Amino acid sequence: MYSIKKMVQPDNFDEAWELLQKSPRNVILGGGLFLKLGEKSINKAVDLTHLGLDFIEKVDDSIRIGSMVSFGRLEEHKLLNDETGGIIRKSLETIVSKQIRNMATLGGSIITRFGFSDFLPGLLLLNPTLYFYKYGKITLEEYFALEKPLTKDILMEISIPLKKGIGVYCTQKKTYGDFPMLNMALFYTEGQYKIAVGARPGRAMIAEKTSKYLSAHELGPSILQESQKILLDEIPLSTNGKASKRYRELLAKGLLEKCLKEIKNENRYSC
Template sequence: MELKGFEFVIGSMVTLRELETHPGFCVYTKGAARDSVKDIVGVQFRNLATVGGSLYGRFGFSDVLTFFLALDTQVELYHAGRVSLEEFSGMPKDRDILVRVIVKKHSLACTYLAHRNTRTDFPVLACALSVDEREGKIVVGARPSKAVMWKMTSEEAKKLREGKLTDGEKEAMFERVSGETVLGSNMRASREYREHLLGVLMERGLDALNQEAQGGEQA
Protein backbone atom coordinates (compact mmCIF):
# COMPACT_ATOMS: atom_id res chain seq x y z
CA MET A 1 0.00 0.00 0.00
CA GLU A 2 1.56 3.29 -1.06
CA LEU A 3 0.82 6.87 -2.03
CA LYS A 4 1.61 7.60 -5.69
CA GLY A 5 1.05 11.24 -6.55
CA PHE A 6 -2.56 11.94 -5.67
CA GLU A 7 -3.62 8.29 -5.38
CA PHE A 8 -3.42 5.65 -2.69
CA VAL A 9 -2.60 2.37 -4.44
CA ILE A 10 -3.67 -0.65 -2.41
CA GLY A 11 -2.67 -4.09 -3.63
CA SER A 12 -5.38 -6.72 -3.50
CA MET A 13 -3.35 -8.74 -0.97
CA VAL A 14 -3.05 -5.87 1.53
CA THR A 15 -4.59 -7.15 4.75
CA LEU A 16 -7.35 -5.46 6.70
CA ARG A 17 -4.90 -5.03 9.57
CA GLU A 18 -2.50 -3.13 7.29
CA LEU A 19 -5.41 -0.94 6.19
CA GLU A 20 -6.35 -0.37 9.83
CA THR A 21 -2.85 0.68 10.91
CA HIS A 22 -1.53 2.53 7.84
CA PRO A 23 -0.68 6.01 9.22
CA GLY A 24 -1.09 7.97 5.99
CA PHE A 25 -4.41 6.43 5.01
CA CYS A 26 -5.82 6.72 8.52
CA VAL A 27 -4.91 10.40 8.65
CA TYR A 28 -6.42 11.00 5.20
CA THR A 29 -9.71 9.33 6.17
CA LYS A 30 -9.80 10.96 9.63
CA GLY A 31 -9.78 7.51 11.26
CA ALA A 32 -12.73 6.20 9.22
CA ALA A 33 -10.57 3.49 7.61
CA ARG A 34 -9.71 2.17 11.05
CA ASP A 35 -13.32 2.42 12.23
CA SER A 36 -14.55 0.41 9.23
CA VAL A 37 -12.48 -2.68 10.05
CA LYS A 38 -11.64 -2.58 13.77
CA ASP A 39 -14.62 -4.76 14.76
CA ILE A 40 -14.19 -7.39 12.04
CA VAL A 41 -13.69 -10.58 14.13
CA GLY A 42 -10.24 -9.94 15.68
CA VAL A 43 -6.67 -8.94 14.97
CA GLN A 44 -5.66 -12.49 13.99
CA PHE A 45 -8.39 -12.60 11.36
CA ARG A 46 -7.58 -9.09 10.06
CA ASN A 47 -3.96 -10.17 9.66
CA LEU A 48 -5.19 -12.73 7.10
CA ALA A 49 -8.28 -11.22 5.43
CA THR A 50 -7.45 -9.00 2.45
CA VAL A 51 -8.86 -5.82 0.97
CA GLY A 52 -9.13 -7.45 -2.45
CA GLY A 53 -11.03 -10.43 -1.13
CA SER A 54 -13.39 -8.23 0.86
CA LEU A 55 -14.27 -6.11 -2.17
CA TYR A 56 -14.29 -8.86 -4.79
CA GLY A 57 -16.97 -10.81 -2.93
CA ARG A 58 -19.31 -7.79 -2.84
CA PHE A 59 -20.91 -9.27 0.27
CA GLY A 60 -24.04 -7.72 1.71
CA PHE A 61 -22.48 -7.52 5.18
CA SER A 62 -19.19 -5.98 4.01
CA ASP A 63 -17.92 -3.06 6.09
CA VAL A 64 -15.05 -2.69 3.62
CA LEU A 65 -17.27 -2.26 0.54
CA THR A 66 -19.47 0.24 2.39
CA PHE A 67 -16.46 2.31 3.43
CA PHE A 68 -14.66 2.36 0.07
CA LEU A 69 -17.83 3.33 -1.80
CA ALA A 70 -17.79 6.59 0.17
CA LEU A 71 -14.36 7.46 -1.26
CA ASP A 72 -13.32 8.18 -4.86
CA THR A 73 -12.41 4.53 -5.43
CA GLN A 74 -11.54 2.52 -8.50
CA VAL A 75 -10.57 -1.12 -8.83
CA GLU A 76 -8.12 -2.41 -11.40
CA LEU A 77 -9.12 -5.73 -12.96
CA TYR A 78 -6.70 -7.91 -14.90
CA HIS A 79 -8.85 -8.01 -18.04
CA ALA A 80 -11.32 -5.14 -17.71
CA GLY A 81 -8.81 -2.56 -16.44
CA ARG A 82 -9.86 0.31 -14.18
CA VAL A 83 -13.52 0.74 -13.30
CA SER A 84 -15.17 2.69 -10.51
CA LEU A 85 -16.01 0.69 -7.41
CA GLU A 86 -19.64 1.71 -7.80
CA GLU A 87 -19.70 0.19 -11.30
CA PHE A 88 -17.80 -2.89 -10.14
CA SER A 89 -20.21 -3.50 -7.26
CA GLY A 90 -23.07 -3.73 -9.76
CA MET A 91 -21.28 -5.97 -12.26
CA PRO A 92 -22.17 -9.67 -12.50
CA LYS A 93 -19.56 -11.91 -10.91
CA ASP A 94 -17.08 -13.44 -13.34
CA ARG A 95 -13.58 -14.89 -13.29
CA ASP A 96 -11.66 -11.64 -13.76
CA ILE A 97 -8.94 -10.89 -11.20
CA LEU A 98 -8.92 -7.86 -8.91
CA VAL A 99 -5.32 -6.60 -9.02
CA ARG A 100 -5.41 -3.45 -6.92
CA VAL A 101 -7.62 -0.73 -5.43
CA ILE A 102 -7.00 2.95 -6.20
CA VAL A 103 -8.28 5.76 -3.99
CA LYS A 104 -7.94 9.27 -5.40
CA LYS A 105 -7.00 11.96 -2.89
CA HIS A 106 -9.23 14.98 -2.34
CA SER A 107 -9.82 17.48 0.42
CA LEU A 108 -11.89 14.91 2.28
CA ALA A 109 -14.00 14.66 5.39
CA CYS A 110 -15.57 11.29 6.07
CA THR A 111 -16.94 9.09 8.82
CA TYR A 112 -17.95 5.45 9.22
CA LEU A 113 -20.58 4.14 11.62
CA ALA A 114 -22.08 0.69 12.13
CA HIS A 115 -24.32 -1.05 14.61
CA ARG A 116 -23.64 -4.62 15.70
CA ASN A 117 -25.57 -6.84 18.07
CA THR A 118 -22.25 -7.96 19.48
CA ARG A 119 -18.91 -6.32 18.87
CA THR A 120 -17.37 -8.81 16.44
CA ASP A 121 -20.59 -9.89 14.70
CA PHE A 122 -21.57 -8.83 11.20
CA PRO A 123 -23.09 -5.34 11.18
CA VAL A 124 -26.86 -4.96 11.46
CA LEU A 125 -26.54 -1.74 9.46
CA ALA A 126 -23.57 0.33 8.31
CA CYS A 127 -23.37 3.91 7.09
CA ALA A 128 -20.44 5.79 5.56
CA LEU A 129 -20.62 9.50 4.77
CA SER A 130 -18.12 11.70 2.96
CA VAL A 131 -17.81 15.16 1.47
CA ASP A 132 -15.00 16.66 -0.59
CA GLU A 133 -14.58 19.60 -2.95
CA ARG A 134 -16.63 17.82 -5.65
CA GLU A 135 -19.53 16.04 -3.98
CA GLY A 136 -21.02 14.40 -0.93
CA LYS A 137 -21.92 10.72 -0.55
CA ILE A 138 -24.03 8.59 1.75
CA VAL A 139 -23.49 4.83 1.61
CA VAL A 140 -25.78 2.33 3.33
CA GLY A 141 -24.52 -1.20 3.85
CA ALA A 142 -25.57 -4.42 5.59
CA ARG A 143 -29.19 -3.63 4.71
CA PRO A 144 -28.80 -6.79 4.50
CA SER A 145 -28.12 -6.63 0.75
CA LYS A 146 -24.86 -5.17 -0.59
CA ALA A 147 -24.09 -1.51 -0.01
CA VAL A 148 -25.71 1.23 -2.08
CA MET A 149 -24.50 4.80 -2.53
CA TRP A 150 -26.52 8.03 -2.75
CA LYS A 151 -25.12 11.43 -3.68
CA MET A 152 -26.00 14.60 -1.85
CA THR A 153 -27.31 17.56 -3.82
CA SER A 154 -24.69 20.20 -4.64
CA GLU A 155 -26.32 22.55 -2.11
CA GLU A 156 -26.27 19.91 0.66
CA ALA A 157 -22.62 19.10 -0.01
CA LYS A 158 -21.69 22.80 -0.03
CA LYS A 159 -23.42 23.45 3.28
CA LEU A 160 -21.85 20.37 4.84
CA ARG A 161 -18.37 21.46 3.72
CA GLU A 162 -19.03 24.82 5.38
CA GLY A 163 -20.51 23.32 8.55
CA LYS A 164 -23.85 25.03 7.90
CA LEU A 165 -26.17 22.07 7.34
CA THR A 166 -29.39 22.72 9.29
CA ASP A 167 -31.54 20.20 11.17
CA GLY A 168 -34.26 20.62 8.55
CA GLU A 169 -31.83 19.83 5.74
CA LYS A 170 -30.57 16.76 7.63
CA GLU A 171 -34.16 15.56 8.01
CA ALA A 172 -34.89 16.12 4.32
CA MET A 173 -31.74 14.20 3.38
CA PHE A 174 -32.76 11.31 5.63
CA GLU A 175 -36.28 11.23 4.19
CA ARG A 176 -34.89 11.04 0.65
CA VAL A 177 -32.28 8.36 1.40
CA SER A 178 -34.60 6.23 3.53
CA GLY A 179 -37.33 6.48 0.91
CA GLU A 180 -35.01 5.22 -1.83
CA THR A 181 -33.09 2.58 0.16
CA VAL A 182 -34.52 -0.93 0.25
CA LEU A 183 -34.03 -2.36 3.73
CA GLY A 184 -34.82 -5.95 4.61
CA SER A 185 -35.14 -8.35 7.51
CA ASN A 186 -32.94 -11.27 8.46
CA MET A 187 -31.87 -13.15 11.58
CA ARG A 188 -30.00 -10.10 12.90
CA ALA A 189 -32.68 -7.44 12.62
CA SER A 190 -36.04 -6.53 11.17
CA ARG A 191 -36.62 -4.01 8.41
CA GLU A 192 -38.29 -1.65 10.91
CA TYR A 193 -35.28 -1.77 13.22
CA ARG A 194 -32.94 -1.03 10.31
CA GLU A 195 -35.10 1.95 9.34
CA HIS A 196 -34.67 3.32 12.86
CA LEU A 197 -30.92 2.66 12.80
CA LEU A 198 -30.53 4.42 9.47
CA GLY A 199 -31.93 7.61 10.97
CA VAL A 200 -29.63 7.34 14.00
CA LEU A 201 -26.47 6.60 12.02
CA MET A 202 -27.13 9.27 9.40
CA GLU A 203 -27.79 11.90 12.05
CA ARG A 204 -24.61 11.03 13.94
CA GLY A 205 -22.54 11.00 10.76
CA LEU A 206 -23.88 14.31 9.45
CA ASP A 207 -23.43 15.93 12.86
CA ALA A 208 -19.81 14.73 13.00
CA LEU A 209 -19.00 16.15 9.55
CA ASN A 210 -20.86 19.39 10.28
CA GLN A 211 -18.96 19.87 13.55
CA GLU A 212 -15.63 19.01 11.93
CA ALA A 213 -16.21 21.71 9.31
CA GLN A 214 -17.16 24.24 12.00
CA GLY A 215 -14.00 23.40 13.93
CA GLY A 216 -11.87 23.85 10.82
CA GLU A 217 -13.37 27.30 10.20
CA GLN A 218 -12.70 28.36 13.79
CA ALA A 219 -9.11 27.16 13.57
Protein backbone atom coordinates in the same frame (compact mmCIF):
# COMPACT_ATOMS: atom_id res chain seq x y z
CA MET B 1 -14.53 -26.47 7.09
CA TYR B 2 -12.98 -26.56 3.62
CA SER B 3 -10.40 -28.98 2.30
CA ILE B 4 -7.54 -28.22 -0.08
CA LYS B 5 -6.00 -30.93 -2.23
CA LYS B 6 -3.02 -28.89 -3.36
CA MET B 7 -1.55 -25.44 -2.74
CA VAL B 8 0.10 -23.70 -5.68
CA GLN B 9 2.14 -20.49 -5.70
CA PRO B 10 2.39 -19.27 -9.31
CA ASP B 11 5.26 -16.96 -10.27
CA ASN B 12 3.28 -14.95 -12.81
CA PHE B 13 -0.28 -13.81 -13.51
CA ASP B 14 -0.66 -15.92 -16.66
CA GLU B 15 0.04 -19.08 -14.74
CA ALA B 16 -2.32 -18.07 -11.91
CA TRP B 17 -5.13 -17.23 -14.33
CA GLU B 18 -4.68 -20.46 -16.33
CA LEU B 19 -4.88 -22.48 -13.12
CA LEU B 20 -8.10 -20.73 -12.14
CA GLN B 21 -9.78 -21.57 -15.45
CA LYS B 22 -8.85 -25.25 -15.36
CA SER B 23 -11.44 -26.31 -12.80
CA PRO B 24 -14.39 -24.77 -10.94
CA ARG B 25 -12.72 -26.17 -7.83
CA ASN B 26 -9.52 -24.16 -8.33
CA VAL B 27 -9.77 -20.91 -6.35
CA ILE B 28 -7.63 -17.99 -5.28
CA LEU B 29 -6.66 -17.90 -1.65
CA GLY B 30 -6.77 -14.48 0.00
CA GLY B 31 -6.62 -14.54 3.79
CA GLY B 32 -8.61 -17.79 3.56
CA LEU B 33 -11.00 -16.62 6.27
CA PHE B 34 -14.21 -16.76 4.34
CA LEU B 35 -13.29 -19.80 2.32
CA LYS B 36 -12.65 -21.55 5.64
CA LEU B 37 -16.23 -20.97 6.78
CA GLY B 38 -17.62 -22.95 3.82
CA GLU B 39 -17.68 -26.67 3.09
CA LYS B 40 -15.85 -26.28 -0.20
CA SER B 41 -13.66 -29.08 -1.47
CA ILE B 42 -10.89 -27.13 -3.20
CA ASN B 43 -8.78 -28.83 -5.80
CA LYS B 44 -6.01 -26.24 -6.20
CA ALA B 45 -5.75 -23.23 -3.90
CA VAL B 46 -3.95 -20.54 -5.87
CA ASP B 47 -1.82 -18.53 -3.46
CA LEU B 48 -0.80 -15.12 -4.88
CA THR B 49 2.03 -14.39 -2.45
CA HIS B 50 4.75 -14.61 -5.17
CA LEU B 51 3.05 -12.00 -7.36
CA GLY B 52 4.13 -8.92 -5.41
CA LEU B 53 0.61 -7.79 -4.46
CA ASP B 54 1.39 -6.77 -0.89
CA PHE B 55 2.13 -3.09 -1.49
CA ILE B 56 0.76 0.37 -0.66
CA GLU B 57 2.27 3.11 -2.78
CA LYS B 58 1.49 6.78 -3.43
CA VAL B 59 1.55 7.76 -7.10
CA ASP B 60 0.82 11.44 -7.85
CA ASP B 61 -2.62 12.20 -6.36
CA SER B 62 -3.66 8.65 -5.72
CA ILE B 63 -2.63 5.62 -3.77
CA ARG B 64 -2.21 2.13 -5.23
CA ILE B 65 -2.93 -0.85 -3.01
CA GLY B 66 -2.16 -4.47 -3.90
CA SER B 67 -4.94 -7.00 -3.40
CA MET B 68 -2.95 -9.09 -0.88
CA VAL B 69 -2.65 -6.20 1.60
CA SER B 70 -4.32 -7.07 4.89
CA PHE B 71 -6.94 -4.98 6.68
CA GLY B 72 -4.41 -4.71 9.52
CA ARG B 73 -1.94 -2.88 7.27
CA LEU B 74 -4.64 -0.67 5.75
CA GLU B 75 -5.88 0.57 9.09
CA GLU B 76 -2.35 1.41 10.23
CA HIS B 77 -1.21 3.19 7.07
CA LYS B 78 -0.83 6.82 8.11
CA LEU B 79 -0.70 8.47 4.69
CA LEU B 80 -3.67 6.49 3.36
CA ASN B 81 -5.80 7.41 6.36
CA ASP B 82 -4.63 11.03 6.59
CA GLU B 83 -5.47 11.55 2.92
CA THR B 84 -8.89 9.88 3.00
CA GLY B 85 -10.42 11.46 6.08
CA GLY B 86 -9.55 8.42 8.22
CA ILE B 87 -12.55 6.58 6.83
CA ILE B 88 -10.71 3.33 6.12
CA ARG B 89 -9.30 3.02 9.64
CA LYS B 90 -12.63 4.00 11.22
CA SER B 91 -14.51 1.34 9.21
CA LEU B 92 -11.97 -1.43 9.70
CA GLU B 93 -11.46 -1.07 13.42
CA THR B 94 -15.08 -2.14 13.99
CA ILE B 95 -14.37 -5.60 12.51
CA VAL B 96 -14.14 -8.38 15.15
CA SER B 97 -10.47 -8.46 16.20
CA LYS B 98 -6.99 -7.43 15.18
CA GLN B 99 -6.17 -11.10 14.51
CA ILE B 100 -9.00 -11.40 11.95
CA ARG B 101 -8.04 -8.06 10.40
CA ASN B 102 -4.42 -9.13 10.04
CA MET B 103 -5.57 -12.09 7.95
CA ALA B 104 -8.42 -10.62 5.86
CA THR B 105 -7.16 -9.28 2.52
CA LEU B 106 -8.30 -6.39 0.39
CA GLY B 107 -8.85 -8.74 -2.60
CA GLY B 108 -10.99 -11.31 -0.78
CA SER B 109 -13.10 -8.55 0.74
CA ILE B 110 -13.80 -6.68 -2.51
CA ILE B 111 -14.37 -9.66 -4.83
CA THR B 112 -17.10 -11.09 -2.62
CA ARG B 113 -19.09 -7.78 -2.50
CA PHE B 114 -20.63 -8.81 0.82
CA GLY B 115 -23.61 -6.67 1.79
CA PHE B 116 -22.64 -6.91 5.47
CA SER B 117 -19.16 -5.50 4.88
CA ASP B 118 -17.97 -2.82 7.30
CA PHE B 119 -15.24 -1.86 4.86
CA LEU B 120 -17.07 -1.38 1.56
CA PRO B 121 -19.38 1.61 2.30
CA GLY B 122 -16.41 3.83 3.20
CA LEU B 123 -14.34 2.52 0.30
CA LEU B 124 -17.22 3.21 -2.10
CA LEU B 125 -17.20 6.89 -1.09
CA LEU B 126 -13.53 7.14 -2.11
CA ASN B 127 -14.39 6.09 -5.67
CA PRO B 128 -11.61 3.54 -6.18
CA THR B 129 -10.72 1.92 -9.48
CA LEU B 130 -10.18 -1.85 -9.47
CA TYR B 131 -7.65 -3.51 -11.78
CA PHE B 132 -8.39 -7.08 -12.84
CA TYR B 133 -5.94 -9.21 -14.77
CA LYS B 134 -8.33 -10.00 -17.67
CA TYR B 135 -11.32 -7.70 -17.20
CA GLY B 136 -9.12 -4.63 -16.83
CA LYS B 137 -10.24 -1.40 -15.16
CA ILE B 138 -13.59 -0.90 -13.42
CA THR B 139 -14.78 1.38 -10.63
CA LEU B 140 -16.03 -0.19 -7.42
CA GLU B 141 -19.51 1.19 -8.08
CA GLU B 142 -19.53 -0.43 -11.54
CA TYR B 143 -18.23 -3.68 -10.08
CA PHE B 144 -21.11 -3.69 -7.60
CA ALA B 145 -23.52 -3.33 -10.52
CA LEU B 146 -22.16 -6.36 -12.42
CA GLU B 147 -24.57 -9.27 -12.44
CA LYS B 148 -21.95 -11.67 -11.06
CA PRO B 149 -18.72 -11.20 -9.10
CA LEU B 150 -15.54 -11.81 -11.12
CA THR B 151 -14.42 -14.87 -9.15
CA LYS B 152 -12.61 -16.39 -12.16
CA ASP B 153 -10.43 -13.33 -12.64
CA ILE B 154 -7.63 -11.95 -10.47
CA LEU B 155 -8.05 -8.66 -8.67
CA MET B 156 -4.51 -7.28 -8.80
CA GLU B 157 -4.80 -3.87 -7.16
CA ILE B 158 -6.96 -0.84 -6.57
CA SER B 159 -6.24 2.85 -6.93
CA ILE B 160 -7.82 5.47 -4.66
CA PRO B 161 -7.77 9.18 -5.53
CA LEU B 162 -6.55 10.99 -2.42
CA LYS B 163 -8.92 13.57 -1.03
CA LYS B 164 -8.62 15.67 2.11
CA GLY B 165 -11.79 15.73 4.15
CA ILE B 166 -13.49 14.17 7.14
CA GLY B 167 -14.75 10.62 7.02
CA VAL B 168 -16.99 8.98 9.59
CA TYR B 169 -18.38 5.48 9.91
CA CYS B 170 -21.44 4.52 11.97
CA THR B 171 -22.74 1.02 12.43
CA GLN B 172 -25.26 -0.84 14.56
CA LYS B 173 -24.36 -4.38 15.65
CA LYS B 174 -25.95 -6.62 18.27
CA THR B 175 -22.54 -7.32 19.77
CA TYR B 176 -19.10 -6.00 18.95
CA GLY B 177 -18.08 -9.16 17.05
CA ASP B 178 -21.30 -9.41 15.04
CA PHE B 179 -22.06 -8.34 11.48
CA PRO B 180 -23.83 -4.97 11.10
CA MET B 181 -27.61 -4.68 11.01
CA LEU B 182 -27.09 -1.47 9.05
CA ASN B 183 -24.09 0.75 8.48
CA MET B 184 -23.34 4.15 7.04
CA ALA B 185 -20.23 6.01 5.90
CA LEU B 186 -20.09 9.74 5.33
CA PHE B 187 -17.37 11.80 3.71
CA TYR B 188 -17.37 15.58 4.05
CA THR B 189 -15.16 17.93 2.11
CA GLU B 190 -15.52 21.65 1.36
CA GLY B 191 -19.21 21.76 2.30
CA GLN B 192 -20.08 18.66 0.24
CA TYR B 193 -21.48 15.49 1.79
CA LYS B 194 -21.30 12.01 0.31
CA ILE B 195 -23.13 9.18 2.05
CA ALA B 196 -23.09 5.41 1.54
CA VAL B 197 -25.38 2.90 3.22
CA GLY B 198 -24.53 -0.79 3.62
CA ALA B 199 -25.93 -3.97 5.21
CA ARG B 200 -29.36 -2.95 3.89
CA PRO B 201 -28.91 -6.02 3.81
CA GLY B 202 -27.92 -5.64 0.14
CA ARG B 203 -24.49 -4.36 -0.81
CA ALA B 204 -23.51 -0.77 -0.11
CA MET B 205 -24.87 2.03 -2.27
CA ILE B 206 -24.41 5.77 -2.45
CA ALA B 207 -27.31 7.94 -1.29
CA GLU B 208 -27.01 10.43 -4.15
CA LYS B 209 -30.14 12.50 -3.47
CA THR B 210 -29.58 12.73 0.27
CA SER B 211 -25.95 13.74 -0.29
CA LYS B 212 -26.99 16.45 -2.77
CA TYR B 213 -29.72 17.76 -0.49
CA LEU B 214 -27.43 18.01 2.53
CA SER B 215 -24.70 19.67 0.47
CA ALA B 216 -27.15 22.35 -0.68
CA HIS B 217 -28.56 23.22 2.77
CA GLU B 218 -27.31 24.53 6.09
CA LEU B 219 -27.81 21.71 8.59
CA GLY B 220 -30.58 22.24 11.16
CA PRO B 221 -33.46 20.19 12.67
CA SER B 222 -35.85 20.57 9.69
CA ILE B 223 -33.07 19.85 7.16
CA LEU B 224 -32.11 16.75 9.12
CA GLN B 225 -35.73 15.55 9.10
CA GLU B 226 -36.09 16.15 5.37
CA SER B 227 -32.77 14.41 4.63
CA GLN B 228 -33.89 11.37 6.65
CA LYS B 229 -37.06 11.24 4.54
CA ILE B 230 -35.08 11.48 1.30
CA LEU B 231 -32.72 8.75 2.52
CA LEU B 232 -35.57 6.33 3.21
CA ASP B 233 -37.13 7.11 -0.18
CA GLU B 234 -33.97 6.45 -2.17
CA ILE B 235 -32.25 3.57 -0.34
CA PRO B 236 -33.99 0.18 -0.53
CA LEU B 237 -34.03 -1.57 2.85
CA SER B 238 -35.39 -5.02 3.57
CA THR B 239 -35.67 -7.78 6.15
CA ASN B 240 -33.25 -10.62 6.83
CA GLY B 241 -32.17 -12.68 9.86
CA LYS B 242 -30.24 -9.73 11.30
CA ALA B 243 -32.99 -7.10 11.32
CA SER B 244 -36.43 -6.26 9.96
CA LYS B 245 -37.07 -3.64 7.30
CA ARG B 246 -38.89 -1.47 9.85
CA TYR B 247 -35.97 -1.65 12.28
CA ARG B 248 -33.52 -0.78 9.49
CA GLU B 249 -35.64 2.28 8.64
CA LEU B 250 -35.33 3.49 12.21
CA LEU B 251 -31.61 2.72 12.21
CA ALA B 252 -31.09 4.60 8.93
CA LYS B 253 -32.55 7.76 10.44
CA GLY B 254 -30.54 7.35 13.63
CA LEU B 255 -27.26 6.58 11.88
CA LEU B 256 -27.64 9.57 9.58
CA GLU B 257 -28.10 11.87 12.56
CA LYS B 258 -25.14 10.25 14.36
CA CYS B 259 -22.81 10.52 11.34
CA LEU B 260 -23.74 14.17 10.82
CA LYS B 261 -23.08 14.94 14.49
CA GLU B 262 -19.69 13.25 14.27
CA ILE B 263 -18.80 15.28 11.18
CA LYS B 264 -19.80 18.45 13.01
CA ASN B 265 -17.67 17.55 16.03
CA GLU B 266 -14.62 16.65 13.96
CA ASN B 267 -15.04 19.77 11.84
CA ARG B 268 -15.05 21.96 14.95
CA TYR B 269 -12.01 20.13 16.30
CA SER B 270 -10.03 20.44 13.06
CA CYS B 271 -10.69 24.21 12.63
